[in-house]
Amino acid sequence: MSGFPRHWSFDDVFDSFDRGCGDFILELREQMAGLPPGGTIMVASRDAGALVEVPAWCRLTGHTLVEASPPFYLIRKRKEGPTWPENSA
Numbered sequence: 001m002s003g004f005p006r007h008w009s010f011d012d013v014f015d016s017f018d019r020g021c022g023d024f025i026l027e028l029r030e031q032m033a034g035l036p037p038g039g040t041i042m043v044a045s046r047d048a049g050a051l052v053e054v055p056a057w058c059r060l061t062g063h064t065l066v067e068a069s070p071p072f073y074l075i076r077k078r079k080e081g082p083t084w085p086e087n088s089a
Contacts, residue, residue, distance in 0.1 A: 004072040010042040011035060021049040025057055032063065035077045040066065043073040 014031045016024040024045055035041060043054065054073045058065040062078040 004042055004044070005067070005069050005074075008042060008067065008072075008074050010040040010074060012039065012041045013044075014041055015044045016047070016050075018046055021045075021047050021053040024050070025053065028057070029061075032061075032075075032077055037077055037079045040074060040076045043075060044071055045073070046071045 012031065012035055014028055016027065019027065024047060028043060031041065045054065047053075050073070051068075051070055054068070054075075055065050057063075058075060064076040064078070066074040066076050068074070
């Protein structure tokens with residue numbers, strides 16, 4: 001994969017190819033589960049909705065969108081707690 005900002009440092013990569021945001025978000029959730037708390041992932045999404053969906057998903061789940069350079073997004077996993085709202089009940 002090329003074109004992402006070279007100054008980014010990350011622990012994992014998730015390339016969603018051309019998946020729509022629904023499938024993309026579900027797969028991103030699974031990918032994030034394998035990261036340690038505080039770990040970072042570089043996400044690539046060419047879906048037009050990702051520009052809105054990725055920041056919204058980060059806010060909902062408590063993860064941090066460190067930087068965005070569409071189609072690339074750098075996300076830091078939150079340090080503790082569930083990674084999806086329905087798991088917090």
